[in-house]
Amino acid sequence: MPHRLDVLVCSGAACVSNHTADVRDALQSAIEAHGLSTEVRLVETGCMGPCELGPILLVYPEGALYIRVTPDDANEIVEEHFLKGRPVQRLLWEDPAARRIAEEKKQVAFFERQEKVVLSNCGTIDPEDLQEYIATGGYEALGLALTERQPEELIQIVLDSKLRGRGGAGFPTGLKWQLAARAEGDEKYIVCNGDEGDPGAFMDRALLEGDPHAVIEGMTIAAYAIGAAKGFIYVRAEYPLAIRRLEIAIDQARASGLLGEDILETGFAFDVEIRIGAGAFVCGEETALIASIEGQRGMPRTRPPYPSDRGVFGQPTLINNVETWGNIRHIVLRGADWFRSIGTESSPGTKVFALSGKITNTGIVEVPMGTTLRELIDEIGGGIPDGKALKAVQTGGPSGGCIPAQHIDTPIDYESLKELGAFMGSGGVIVLDEDDCMVGIAKYFLEFSCDESCGKCVPCRVGTRTMLSILERITDGRGTLGDLEQLQMLADTIRSTSLCGLGQAAPSPVLSTMKHFREEYEEHVQTATCSAKRCKALIRYEIDRAACKACDLCRKACPVEAIEGTPGEPPYTIHESVCIQCGRCFDVCPFDAVRIESGKKKQNEVEG
Amino acid sequence: MVDEKLNRLNRILKDYSDAPGPLVQVLHRAQEVYGYLPADVQLRIADRLEIPRSTVHGVVSFYSFFRTEPRGEHMISICTGTACHVKGAERIVDMIQEALGILPGETSEDGRFTLQDVRCIGACGLAPVMMIDEDVYGKLDRKKVEATLDLYRNA
Ligand SMILES: Cc1cc2nc3c(=O)[nH]c(=O)nc-3n(C[C@H](O)[C@H](O)[C@H](O)COP(=O)(O)O)c2cc1C
Ligand code: SF4
Ligand code: FES
Numbered sequence: 148m149p150h151r152l153d154v155l156v157c158s159g160a161a162c163v164s165n166h167t168a169d170v171r172d173a174l175q176s177a178i179e180a181h182g183l184s185t186e187v188r189l190v191e192t193g194c195m196g197p198c199e200l201g202p203i204l205l206v207y208p209e210g211a212l213y214i215r216v217t218p219d220d221a222n223e224i225v226e227e228h229f230l231k232g233r234p235v236q237r238l239l240w241e242d243p244a245a246r247r248i249a250e251e252k253k254q255v256a257f258f259e260r261q262e263k264v265v266l267s268n269c270g271t272i273d274p275e276d277l278q279e280y281i282a283t284g285g286y287e288a289l290g291l292a293l294t295e296r297q298p299e300e301l302i303q304i305v306l307d308s309k310l311r312g313r314g315g316a317g318f319p320t321g322l323k324w325q326l327a328a329r330a331e332g333d334e335k336y337i338v339c340n341g342d343e344g345d346p347g348a349f350m351d352r353a354l355l356e357g358d359p360h361a362v363i364e365g366m367t368i369a370a371y372a373i374g375a376a377k378g379f380i381y382v383r384a385e386y387p388l389a390i391r392r393l394e395i396a397i398d399q400a401r402a403s404g405l406l407g408e409d410i411l412e413t414g415f416a417f418d419v420e421i422r423i424g425a426g427a428f429v430c431g432e433e434t435a436l437i438a439s440i441e442g443q444r445g446m447p448r449t450r451p452p453y454p455s456d457r458g459v460f461g462q463p464t465l466i467n468n469v470e471t472w473g474n475i476r477h478i479v480l481r482g483a484d485w486f487r488s489i490g491t492e493s494s495p496g497t498k499v500f501a502l503s504g505k506i507t508n509t510g511i512v513e514v515p516m517g518t519t520l521r522e523l524i525d526e527i528g529g530g531i532p533d534g535k536a537l538k539a540v541q542t543g544g545p546s547g548g549c550i551p552a553q554h555i556d557t558p559i560d561y562e563s564l565k566e567l568g569a570f571m572g573s574g575g576v577i578v579l580d581e582d583d584c585m586v587g588i589a590k591y592f593l594e595f596s597c598d599e600s601c602g603k604c605v606p607c608r609v610g611t612r613t614m615l616s617i618l619e620r621i622t623d624g625r626g627t628l629g630d631l632e633q634l635q636m637l638a639d640t641i642r643s644t645s646l647c648g649l650g651q652a653a654p655s656p657v658l659s660t661m662k663h664f665r666e667e668y669e670e671h672v673q674t675a676t677c678s679a680k681r682c683k684a685l686i687r688y689e690i691d692r693a694a695c696k697a698c699d700l701c702r703k704a705c706p707v708e709a710i711e712g713t714p715g716e717p718p719y720t721i722h723e724s725v726c727i728q729c730g731r732c733f734d735v736c737p738f739d740a741v742r743i744e745s746g747k748k749k750q751n752e753v754e755g
Numbered sequence: 756m757v758d759e760k761l762n763r764l765n766r767i768l769k770d771y772s773d774a775p776g777p778l779v780q781v782l783h784r785a786q787e788v789y790g791y792l793p794a795d796v797q798l799r800i801a802d803r804l805e806i807p808r809s810t811v812h813g814v815v816s817f818y819s820f821f822r823t824e825p826r827g828e829h830m831i832s833i834c835t836g837t838a839c840h841v842k843g844a845e846r847i848v849d850m851i852q853e854a855l856g857i858l859p860g861e862t863s864e865d866g867r868f869t870l871q872d873v874r875c876i877g878a879c880g881l882a883p884v885m886m887i888d889e890d891v892y893g894k895l896d897r898k899k900v901e902a903t904l905d906l907y908r909n910a
Contacts, residue, residue, distance in 0.1 A: 161880050164891030198880030346836030346875035384783070384820050385876050387889055423783055425818030428874065442778030443810075444817040460775060501879060503838035509880035541837065575879075577837050591840055595874065601817075706853065729849060734897050 150188040155205040159194025162201035173221035193357015195270030198510035265473040269357030277399040280360040288476035301372040307483035314468030317561040326455035328373040330463035337378035338466040342431035345544030348575030350499040351469035355389035359396035365475035370417040378419040428599035447647035490516030494560035505580040517558040535580040543572030546652030548659025568659040584681035585664040590618040596653035607650030610641040622682040624675030692718040694740035701732035791822040827862040827869035836875030838882040
């Protein structure tokens with residue numbers, strides 16, 4: 148018997164950490180208590196997108212979207228909504244843009260402005276149930292490919308679609324398939340790159356957790372197209388839920404003849420194995436990843452030979468990113484023309500982005516390529532919280548750059564971002580507001596690359612360290628204008644002489660911030676100030692005499708006894724020479740009397 | 756106890772004896788059994804997989820996920836990825852360091868907690884976040900950090 152109501156419970160990683168399981172259990176018991184078990188069906192889905200608002204429930208047929216649900220709300224939802232048909236208003240999403248409560252999911256700008264292709268099943272089906280995947284058209288593309296398409300035809304479709312790799316560089320996927328198909332080898336391998344190492348990127352995670360069969364289906368189609376019998380899905384160890392759901396999906400596919408010796412009774416054989424990463428960022432680079440699959444240290448090697456000629460165990464290997472794989476079944480089913488009708492001429496299709504940082508709606512979104520940053524941030528993302536001003540958008544992680552607020556109308560595609568000195572990268576979008584220091588951000592990324600350099604080549608290993616120490620000097624207020632020139636020189640050398648993409652792109656965050664925010668660098672070196680008040684050495688904590696109520700909390704909180712005062716006798720004072728800028732006083736003050744002021748600590752003053 | 760672990764290790768080694776390029780996966784499984792990768796375990800793995808001991812050591816030291824020191828009962832991983840960084844991860848690290856009296860990479864004297872900083876655990880939408888064992892705690896501030904630590908301290 149079909150159910151009267153379908154209740155989708157988001158079980159993406161963020162909602163899981165917000166205790167979605169407790170909500171599910173509470174709903175389950177309330178449903179049973181009201182005798183609705185046969186009428187209401189609970190489905191646990193992958194990530195629905197708006198992670199910050201979790202746990203999230205979506206109730207069909209009406210499409211009511213509940214946010215920040217707690218186990219205590221379960222009874223009310225079941226009684227009022229499921230039983231009496233009156234959605235619980237106080238838990239529905241109040242769309243900040245429309246200033247109204249959305250009765251339906253599709254009324255919310257966050258969803259309305261998206262176009263879900265790759266993520267079409269994420270948040271709508273139970274990722275642990277193969278039948279649900281099949282019910283939404285899953286494995287149809289594979290059936291079509293195996294029975295009605297020749298391998299060459301499939302490669303042609305992917306070529307014609309102009310799909311570009313979603314792992315960062317945007318290399319034409321069809322071309323890669325063609326190279327791998329033509330390469331000679333005893334055996335060929337298919338690899339899924341699920342290392343997703345860029346901090347601030349969690350798109351691949353959402354897809355692996357929310358629709359694992361889509362990735363497996365894409366890989367299987369490619370295996371048939373290039374003549375491979377074995378595949379590896381490389382997932383980072385930090386994603387245990389993704390690994391678990393993939394294991395379930397692989398077992399189910401094997402049991403149903405969708406993986407293994409005789410797929411869909413066509414005689415075609417293909418199987419996949421999961422390989423778990425071990426915490427090295429450089430392993431996202433394809434040659435390092437291959438070394439890691441082989442059980443070695445994940446060190447990149449020079450290309451050529453490219454993996455399509457010599458990859459896993461020296462054999463021709465086709466390696467694509469998770470999201471790239473997720474596109475394949477749609478392209479095979481709906482055709483290259485359909486795919487090219489979405490997005491832009493040079494970058495067709497959609498792109499999944501992970502929004503985080505200073506943005507109202509953090510989470511996962513999918514939009515057509517060519518969508519502007521403004522649409523992404525203001526309309527879908529709900530703008531910057533706390534009335535702050537947008538300063539920049541960081542894309543492409545440690546290999547990327549910062550796009551300043553004045554370029555917010557730039558359409559997002561591979562070329563436009565590159566022109567701005569940024570980089571599409573894998574889809575992490577980190578929004579920065581007026582409180583962020585761009586020099587500090589550049590330093591942060593350089594520190595990351597420096598830590599993650601595998602050490603194989605000198606420019607990357609030593610060069611990034613030298614750049615980092617210059618940046619440290621600058622954020623300490625000891626930099627000079629000459630330092631800026633030196634940064635530029637070092638950056639150019641590292642870029643042109645490093646072996647792999649990690650080193651080659653490591654200077655990008657510095658270069659792009661020096662280009663767009665040069666005045667901030669100059670401010671740090673010329674006046675030793677940080678107007679964003681982020682650089683520790685360039686700020687002071689002070690107590691506002693008028694606001695201080697002498698409650699004594701700050702004095703108790705200070706770990707170094709830098710604060711002096713007597714309870715009940717305001718104001719208190721902070722001894723600058725003792726203060727270590729830990730900010731505890733700022734955190735504990737109930738009256739906002741502790742202020743952060745720009746300006747260097749006096750005893751630190753150094754000439755130059 | 757010890758023998759039970761050894762049995763499990765032997766079974767893992769047997770499972771992977773025919774697999775190509777098994778080292779990283781075997782190390783993962785071995786670390787699940789022992790909690791870390793002591794020298795004698797590394798030696799056994801090297802001998803049984805017929806891989807030079809220096810190679811095994813090289814792989815263990817290359818990947819940050821592999822530990823050569825025993826870890827505490829609970830592993831606290833503080834995310835210092837970009838999204839968390841811009842939302843004040845540094846302060847969270849300070850708070851926890853201070854609360855537990857240990858630095859990242861160290862284990863508390865009572866063996867309860869090991870602290871580490873990690874690069875993005877993919878829950879950026881909830882930044883700043885930390886993970887205790889496999890549970891993620893998001894939107895951290897001083898209050899939430901203290902409440903969460905208490906949860907484990909009093910357990
Ligand atoms: C340092 C570095 C890290 C990378 N990390 C990833 C990653 O986490 N995920 C990914 O798919 N590609 C990553 N790449 C890109 C891969 O080398 C490769 O180009 C990609 O997996 C190819 O798949 P695609 O054509 O589908 O994009 C990285 C590259 C470099 C240089
Ligand atoms: S550029 Fe850096 S990460 Fe890449 S191979 Fe050289 S040292 Fe290793
Ligand atoms: S940056 Fe902290 S979870 Fe991604």
